[in-house]
Amino acid sequence: MMANKEIPYKIYLEESEMPKYWYNLRADMVNKPAPLLDPKTHKPMTAEDLAPVFCDELVKQELDDTTAYFAIPQEILDFYKMYRPAPLVRAYCLEKKLQTPAKIYYKYEGGNTSGSHKLNSAIAQAYYAKKQGLKGVTTETGAGQWGTALAMACAYLDLDCKVYMVKVSYEQKPFRREVMRTYGASVTPSPSMETEVGKKILAEHPGTTGSLGCAISEAVEKATSLPGYRYVLGSVLNQVMLHQSVIGLEAKAAMDKYGVKPDIIIGCAGGGSNLGGLIAPFMGEKIKGNADYRFIAVEPATCPSFTRGKYAYDYCDTGMVCPLSKMYTLGSGFIPAGTHSGGLRYHGMNSTLSQLYDDGLMEAVSVPQTEVFKAAEEFARVEGILPAPESSHAIKVAIDEALKCKETGEEKTILFGLTGTGYFDMMAYEKFHDGKMVDYVPTEEELQKGFSYLPKMD
Numbered sequence: 001m002m003a004n005k006e007i008p009y010k011i012y013l014e015e016s017e018m019p020k021y022w023y024n025l026r027a028d029m030v031n032k033p034a035p036l037l038d039p040k041t042h043k044p045m046t047a048e049d050l051a052p053v054f055c056d057e058l059v060k061q062e063l064d065d066t067t068a069y070f071a072i073p074q075e076i077l078d079f080y081k082m083y084r085p086a087p088l089v090r091a092y093c094l095e096k097k098l099q100t101p102a103k104i105y106y107k108y109e110g111g112n113t114s115g116s117h118k119l120n121s122a123i124a125q126a127y128y129a130k131k132q133g134l135k136g137v138t139t140e141t142g143a144g145q146w147g148t149a150l151a152m153a154c155a156y157l158d159l160d161c162k163v164y165m166v167k168v169s170y171e172q173k174p175f176r177r178e179v180m181r182t183y184g185a186s187v188t189p190s191p192s193m194e195t196e197v198g199k200k201i202l203a204e205h206p207g208t209t210g211s212l213g214c215a216i217s218e219a220v221e222k223a224t225s226l227p228g229y230r231y232v233l234g235s236v237l238n239q240v241m242l243h244q245s246v247i248g249l250e251a252k253a254a255m256d257k258y259g260v261k262p263d264i265i266i267g268c269a270g271g272g273s274n275l276g277g278l279i280a281p282f283m284g285e286k287i288k289g290n291a292d293y294r295f296i297a298v299e300p301a302t303c304p305s306f307t308r309g310k311y312a313y314d315y316c317d318t319g320m321v322c323p324l325s326k327m328y329t330l331g332s333g334f335i336p337a338g339t340h341s342g343g344l345r346y347h348g349m350n351s352t353l354s355q356l357y358d359d360g361l362m363e364a365v366s367v368p369q370t371e372v373f374k375a376a377e378e379f380a381r382v383e384g385i386l387p388a389p390e391s392s393h394a395i396k397v398a399i400d401e402a403l404k405c406k407e408t409g410e411e412k413t414i415l416f417g418l419t420g421t422g423y424f425d426m427m428a429y430e431k432f433h434d435g436k437m438v439d440y441v442p443t444e445e446e447l448q449k450g451f452s453y454l455p456k457m458d
């Protein structure tokens with residue numbers, strides 16, 4: 001370790017220092033996450049069961065909880081070179097503004113055209129689909145970040161990309177939609193008349209503006225009924241967390257290079273992929289007893305899967321066609337009130353993170369959105385980057401922790417994940433600026449209603 005070396009404003013890795021492997025944290029966990037179950041028989045899903053829905057190589061990664069390192073294929077490394085390494089930034093300006101003795105770092109994943117970390121997994125998933133000789137992939141998108149990332153990756157590999165976009169977003173976020181179409185994806189508002197499940201939902205709820213769970217059901221049906229297509233998902237699954245480990249591996253390599261060790265690592269949690277990826281190598285050390293860190297997951301108060309959810313097997317989609325996953329969940333029928341962080345609206349959570357949280361290895365907090373936007377603005381004004389509302393959940397808690405250090409005089413080192421930019425979220429910023437944004441916390445009754453959708457096990 002090099003002591004007292006001047007820390008640059010931005011730490012970039014040399015090409016030779018970039019990670020060549022993804023790290024599979026599950027391999028080092030004592031208590032492994034529970035297996036995916038068949039939604040009908042409740043038996044563990046096998047590779048054969050999953051093959052009609054997902055690409056073969058991705059199924060292997062999903063089911064593997066013993067292999068610690070997966071070599072990143074050269075083609076994916078080449079694509080990563082277009083926008084990685086992502087900078088690790090020392091937030092000197094924010095520290096000064098807060099007058100805190102804490103040292104704040106953030107890993108910035110918004111520097112690619114799709115504007116978020118989702119491209120790290122999109123290129124991997126598109127690559128394995130192409131390698132399998134498939135014609136294309138289907139997916140859903142809510143706020144649009146995942147659809148955008150996947151459209152970019154598919155364009156690069158000349159793969160067809162069909163996106164089911166939650167109808168309300170399709171109508172309210174025309175810019176995202178057009179970015180996807182620019183990259184050659186077809187975008188269908190969901191629910192649609194293109195699928196049986198879409199027709200059924202429209203018959204039962206005419207005029208519905210759709211939901212993520214419903215769009216997932218449509219995308220899965222399309223993938224399994226069209227020859228040469230598979231379904232891909234941008235969060236929640238363990239394969240996604242595996243690909244996102246590139247965030248944590250780069251961050252750790254950059255910090256190690258300057259002899260810096262974080263005390264607290266913070267990330268926003270929607271389905272858990274960026275947080276899981278960021279903490280993976282650090283959590284691996286903690287589990288092996290080689291180092292200690294505090295990990296904090298930050299979620300919106302409107303959709304508090306960790307802090308108020310149940311640890312149980314649940315459906316991943318409203319159509320109940322996807323495998324059951326054991327996770328912290330609010331129930332697949334839980335509809336979060338209008339939060340402006342579309343990427344954090346998912347009812348469940350990645351199964352690996354759920355197990356770590358249940359084992360007490362990680363903490364979680366939930367925060368109301370007006371405080372999140374206040375933190376976003378404070379950050380933008382000193383650090384320059386205009387953050388995504390999702391990412392700003394992590395900013396909010398990083399600031400809180402830095403202010404605690406100010407009170408106690410402790411010089412803690414804080415690392416947080418800045419997952420993306422907020423240029424497509426200016427309507428939300430507008431509401432905040434006009435004082436029209438409200439905070440909403442679900443009542444116990446609303447949560448109980450969500451839990452009533454949980455499948456009965458045994």
Ligand SMILES: *Cc1c(COP(=O)(O)O)cnc(C)c1O
Nearest residue numbers: 235270271272273274343390420
């Ligand atoms: C999708 C998204 C998230 C949340 O997804 P995770 O799987 O929890 O990482 C966070 N930030 C941004 C910018 C996103 O697009």
